Amino acid sequence: MFESLNEKLERSFKLLKGQGKITEINVAETLKEVRRALLDADVNYKIAKSFTEVVKEKALGQDVLNAVKPGQMMVKIVHDELATLMGGTSVDVNLQGNPTVILMAGLQGSGKTTFSGKLAKFLKSKKGKNPLLVACDVYRPAAIDQLKVLGEQINVPVYSEVGNMNPVEIAKAAIKSAKANGQNLVIVDTAGRLAIDEEMMKEIAAVKAAINPNEILFVVDSMTGQDAVNTAKEFNDRLDFDGVILTKLDGDTRGGAALSIRSVVNKPIKFVGTGEKLEALDVFHPERMADRILGMGDIVSLVERAQEQFDADQARQLQKKLAKNQFSFNDFLSQIQQIKKMGNLKDLAAMIPGMGKALKDIDIDDDAFKHIEAIIHSMTPDERENPAILNGTRRKRIADGSGTNIQEVNRLIKQFDDTRKMMRMVSTGKGKNMRGLMGNMRRR
Known part of the structure; x- marks a missing residue:
């Protein structure tokens, strides 16, 4: 980034x-x-x-x-x-109203539909909202199906009307349905075009007038730079939206949109999209973004992402297993799954001060764990729970089954053993001296 x-x-x-x-x-x-x-x-x-x-x-x-x-x-x-x-401070999305109505706007290809799903998931998990997604993009092929697939993935219902080509009627009916079914958040996904045109502007203005949304969010592809800023200005002149969403920020090496858009439209950037996964959504914090632009990392955001995946009950169970030296490959696999949910691996590593520069020319694929997962999945349930039984014959079978080689299997088992020993030292307090030493080094 x-x-x-x-x-x-x-x-x-x-x-x-x-x-x-x-x-x-x-x-x-x-x-x-x-x-x-x-x-x-x-x-x-x-x-x-x-x-x-x-x-x-x-x-x-x-x-x-x-x-x-x-x-x-x-x-x-x-x-x-x-x-x-970039705005100085973060600005929350307006969740007043019952139901809260959020209208999404933007050009086709900006990631508007995907962001609608991400926002529904975010507000459901973070704010306890009961959302309804509304399919008002009646022109783009498969737009309604795309929203329904997203809705299924996050267990959020999608309101749509087959054969109805009037977005105003669909949006009004959806709000009525939300009230009847106790849904306190309505996110309306509207149609976009490849370029701004009068017909699109009239249509979305009509939807706005009909449903009087609590919040209008403009979604734009950050990688388009000044084009993104110019598009935002034209939309804002017609809609007077409340906030900007920058998508595809993880692929933006320049940053022109993030740095310019606030000054041009005088509206805050509220969220950024940092990947295709539905979890890849961050609240926009100007100070943290300035840190990242200057290569200072972003430890606060990294910790917040980790906490989002943190399961207190699972952590307590893991603590007990570590103390008894019962940490297994199933536990190892579970930790990998939690890391993967945190987002793009290179982006995560770049949040650590100094790591962004060190990783500049290194490509970290999101599938970096696939060989490890393949090896673990090729083990029997007994082998995963009891790594001590992994003799030479079993390792050869695992290598053949996972499409890897015996050296890779041996390397993983060695890494697993080292990880288990280190985690056990920390969990049982035997790593006290090591932690004290690290603390002294930091104080120096």
């Missing part, structure tokens, strides 16, 4: 390396490169120019402490201004 922008900003800050103090000359040289980096990221020229002017003003007005180097001060100022540019 934003790898290209991160590299160019990093190079610009190096101009201040070795400088004893901030001067108008070295600031000007640095900010010239910062502005170039923003323009290369497809940020609007006026926004890039205004941004660097504000940074220059603040940098020249700073008294640099002896303990702080000019380069570090510049990074801090740029970080704070990037966060401000």
Whole structure:
């Protein structure tokens, strides 16, 4: 995410390396490169120019402490201004009304239908909502079927009407149905086009007028850069929407849409899509995004994702098994499944400070665990629960059954044994000295 922008900003800050103090000359040289980096990221020229002017003003007005180097001060100022540019603070979705009605808008191909499913899942699990998805895209082939498939995956009903080509009537009937069935959240997925046209704008404006939604969310593909910003402006001029959703952010190396859109439409980015999985949805936090743009990682979001997959009862059971040295391949497989639910593996690793740069040229496939899973699934139930019985003959059979080789099977068993020993040390308190040592190292 934003790898290209991160590299160019990093190079610009190096101009201040070795400088004893901030001067108008070295600031000007640095900010010239910062502005170039923003323009290369497809940020609007006026926004890039205004941004660097504000940074220059603040940098020249700073008294640099002896303990702080000019380069570090510049990074801090740029970080704070990037966060401000993207909105400063996160903004919640409006859930007033009974039912709460959320209208989705955007062009075809922006990920609007998929996001509708993601949002229903998110608000169901996080806010305790009882959602109804509404299929008002009556033009795109298979749009209704796509929404129904998503609804089945997250166990959320989908309202649709066969043969009815009037989105206004469908939306009104869906809200009536939600009230009758005790559903307190209605998410209306509307039709999009390949480009903005008058017919589409009139239609969605008519839907808005008919159902008076509590929230209108504009969904846009972040990888389209300035095109995304221009499209957002045209939609906002007609709909006056409440918030922006940036999809496909995990594939965006530049970041132009994320950095420009708030300034152009004066509406907050509320959520970002970071993958195809229905769990790949994050609340947008400007400060955390600024951290990631500058290669500082995002530990808070990483911990939050882990907590979402955390099962307290399962953790207690695992603790008992570890204490008794009964950690099995079934438990190992369960931990892998939880990690996979957290999202794209490379994106997760990049949340750890310093790891994004280290992994720049390394491709981490989402199927990175498939060989491990294949090996474990090729074991018998008894072998998974009792790894000690895995002799040479059994390992050969497992290798043949999983399409791997004996070396890979041996390597996995060794990794499993090492993991089990380490986890047991920590769980039983025998890792106390190791944890104390790590704490001392961090304090230094």
